[in-house]
Amino acid sequence: MTIKENLENVQARIRQAASFARRAESDIQLLGVTKYASDEQVQELIDAGLTTLGENRVQNAQARLERFPDAQWHFIGRLQTNKVRFCEKFALIHSLDRWNLAQAIDSRAGQWGKIQDVLIQVNVSGEESKTGLSPSEVRSFAKRVLQECDNVRIRGLMTMAPLLEPQAVRPYFRETRLLYEDLQQELGVTWDILSMGMTNDFEVAIEEGATLVRIGSALFSEEDSV
Ligand SMILES: *Cc1c(COP(=O)(O)O)cnc(C)c1O
Numbered sequence: 656m657t658i659k660e661n662l663e664n665v666q667a668r669i670r671q672a673a674s675f676a677r678r679a680e681s682d683i684q685l686l687g688v689t690k691y692a693s694d695e696q697v698q699e700l701i702d703a704g705l706t707t708l709g710e711n712r713v714q715n716a717q718a719r720l721e722r723f724p725d726a727q728w729h730f731i732g733r734l735q736t737n738k739v740r741f742c743e744k745f746a747l748i749h750s751l752d753r754w755n756l757a758q759a760i761d762s763r764a765g766q767w768g769k770i771q772d773v774l775i776q777v778n779v780s781g782e783e784s785k786t787g788l789s790p791s792e793v794r795s796f797a798k799r800v801l802q803e804c805d806n807v808r809i810r811g812l813m814t815m816a817p818l819l820e821p822q823a824v825r826p827y828f829r830e831t832r833l834l835y836e837d838l839q840q841e842l843g844v845t846w847d848i849l850s851m852g853m854t855n856d857f858e859v860a861i862e863e864g865a866t867l868v869r870i871g872s873a874l875f876s877e878e879d880s881v
Pocket residue numbers: 688690711731732815853854855869870871872873
């Protein structure tokens with residue numbers, strides 16, 4: 656399979672999942688996660704038409720941003736506050752998960768003269784290995800960011816489900832979606848990005864309301880996909 660074929664495959668699966676859930680395909684954005692890919696593969700993906708891409712490590716991302724400045728880059732990994740200074744070019748940071756990071760982004764964005772778009776990362780499974788705020792912490796956190804961080808714009812939520820069979824992750828996606836809706840109502844804001852679903856589970860995530868899926872392996876695998 657070429658990368659172009661992989662992309663067409665993933666797009667077809669997104670279309671199918673959307674149709675199954677009676678949602679418009681255009682409501683679901685595909686983010687190509689390039690952390691396992693070579694530069695040549697990234698170029699192939701861009702040539703095939705996918706130009707919204709994500710990296711999870713600041714160091715790699717730096718090089719990628721320089722090499723592929725015309726793509727739109729998202730940051731999806733754990734972010735240390737002392738690395739925020741390298742993040743000016745990211746269109747979206749998916750991993751806001753603590754107050755000192757919000758402050759660091761706010762102050763840098765002020766220097767950059769931009770409003771930084773972010774998602775709040777939620778840990779709905781409670782797994783220790785996963786970063787993200789617990790659902791009960793998100794409300795007051797979001798409120799504080801809204802009140803105190805003028806240079807940060809919350810666009811929605813991001814979550815990573817536990818590594819289980821696709822059907823077993825459904826409750827985690829559902830809970831995140833409910834939280835996403837409740838919070839908008841309670842806080843009186845309108846969000847537009849619910850980032851959930853990866854290679855292993857994106858169809859279920861779409862059924863449960865994801866508006867952005869983050870896909871790596873399925874795009875870069877050389878094997879025939881099932
Ligand atoms: C690696 C990664 C992905 C993509 O994972 P795949 O299983 O390869 O699709 C998505 N989101 C985050 C945060 C990641 O680190």
